[in-house]
Amino acid sequence: MSSTDRCLPKTPSIARIVSNQHLSGGIYRALLRMADDWGPSLPGQFVQVECPPREAFAMWRPFSISRFRAERHELELVYGVVGLRTLRLSELTAGEELCLIGPLGRGFEAVSGRRPILIGGGRGIAPMIGLAERWRESLPDGRILYGARSRDLLIPIDDPPYAVWLATEDGSAGFKGNVIELLEAAIARREIDPATIALYACGPNRMLAALSVWAESRGVPCLVSLETHFGCGVGICAGCAVPVRPRDGEDAFARYRFACVEGPVMDGTRVEWEGVAE
Ligand SMILES: Cc1cc2nc3c(=O)[nH]c(=O)nc-3n(C[C@H](O)[C@H](O)[C@H](O)COP(=O)(O)OP(=O)(O)OC[C@H]3O[C@@H](n4cnc5c(N)ncnc54)[C@H](O)[C@@H]3O)c2cc1C
Ligand code: FES
Incomplete structure (x- = not known):
């Protein structure tokens, strides 16, 4: 920063x-x-x-x-x-x-050369639709994975820019399970190849944490829009500090990122999720 x-x-x-x-x-x-x-x-x-x-x-x-x-x-x-x-x-x-x-703050930017897989949990689907609209012409082969607890909590999506795959935890609409299970199922059917994709996600921190762990284990780039408790929103109060794994050679101060100015979109695989509130 x-x-x-x-x-x-x-x-x-x-x-x-x-x-x-x-x-x-x-x-x-x-x-x-x-x-x-x-x-x-x-x-x-x-x-x-x-x-x-x-x-x-x-x-x-x-x-x-x-x-x-x-x-x-x-x-x-x-x-x-x-x-x-x-x-x-x-x-x-x-x-x-x-x-x-x-x-x-910082928004989503495309990872070069990777097919975009946009993942929204709950109300976190809304910015992913905006993102898909922006990328629909330059990156036309994207997909949206949308997870919610049940059908009645799904937000209606009119004219989606990418194909939408639904997952509900109770199975009342789409795939029965969470978005990671849906992702695994798409990989098993060879509809998605983890070697060629990047993940972009917004939703509950619990979902972002699980997705980031999954992405790191598969070597998949994973950008997440992280919600913490904000005070000022402009880099003054330190209320939004998020613990991250420092890279080699970085000092102790690099162990934290201010989500309001260095995020809210961050590399999920670097976040120390156990230090982030659910
Ligand atoms: C970068 C960022 C983007 C956000 N985008 C959205 C959005 O698009 N739509 C949306 O509905 N909300 C979003 N939020 C969360 C939203 O800011 C809070 O829900 C809102 O501030 C709550 O205000 P309140 O006065 O109604 O509730 P409060 O009385 O302040 O809080 C009610 C309850 O919600 C919890 N809470 C408050 N803020 C947060 C938070 N940030 N994360 C988790 N729990 C919280 C409190 O701990 C408390 O339990 C975002 C937060 C951040 C940091
Ligand atoms: S919210 Fe104040 S520094 Fe980020």
């Missing part, structure tokens, strides 16, 4: 809500109209949103950019209601305004 990566305050932007729609379970999709000069952005980058209620001390919360349609100046966020701020977010309606900072 260079010193200029940190502490670069961005000017907050005002976004107008176009729609804020319930998708499934406690998951919502917010479509925001941004200023004409906002962006560009990469899937996997995030925004810090000033979440209501302002009278109860508004807090900045991080959300992944699932899509940014530059031609329409529309930013899409997919979020789950877990606490007060995301609950208040879900109550906002079209025409209301939100303040946000971004795009922030």
Whole structure:
């Protein structure tokens, strides 16, 4: 990380809500109209949103950019209601305004010469769809593996840019099992060759950890979008530090990465997952 990566305050932007729609379970999709000069952005980058209620001390919360349609100046966020701020977010309606900072952090970049296998767990599917849209022309042979606990928790995907293979833990839709078992089954059927692929994943940290261990054992590159607890979101507070295995010759400071500026997309095979909260 260079010193200029940190502490670069961005000017907050005002976004107008176009729609804020319930998708499934406690998951919502917010479509925001941004200023004409906002962006560009990469899937996997995030925004810090000033979440209501302002009278109860508004807090900045991080959300992944699932899509940014530059031609329409529309930013899409997919979020789950877990606490007060995301609950208040879900109550906002079209025409209301939100303040946000971004795009922030590092997004997904393609590993050269490898077929992309995009893996989304739960609401983590949203940025993978945005990524597939971006890569559909330059890397047309990609696949999306989408895992959820059960059918009723699946987020509808309209017009997917890559073929989608579903896995549910209870078998109520698609393959019965998790996304790693689905990946293994596709390899057994010779639909995927581990020697030629790279994995790109977003979802619960438990899933990312298991996938990273699997990828390392197979020698497959694996980039993951990691969620930790963020404070400032811009490299000042150290609240988001993630333990990583240092490379030969690196000093002790290299044992940690600030997920907000050196991530959230990271090489999953270098993360010390036992030090990352589930
Ligand atoms: C880089 C990044 C990208 C994210 N992208 C998304 C996204 O696209 N959609 C989405 O729904 N959420 C996303 N999150 C998580 C989101 O920021 C939290 O769910 C949100 O801040 C919770 O706010 P709250 O006030 O509603 O809940 P709080 O009252 O703050 O917390 C409620 C519960 O959720 C837990 N929690 C809060 N934040 C996190 C977190 N980061 N990881 C795990 N558990 C957490 C708390 O420990 C607590 O148990 C992202 C987080 C990060 C760091
Ligand atoms: S969230 Fe403050 S340094 Fe990363």
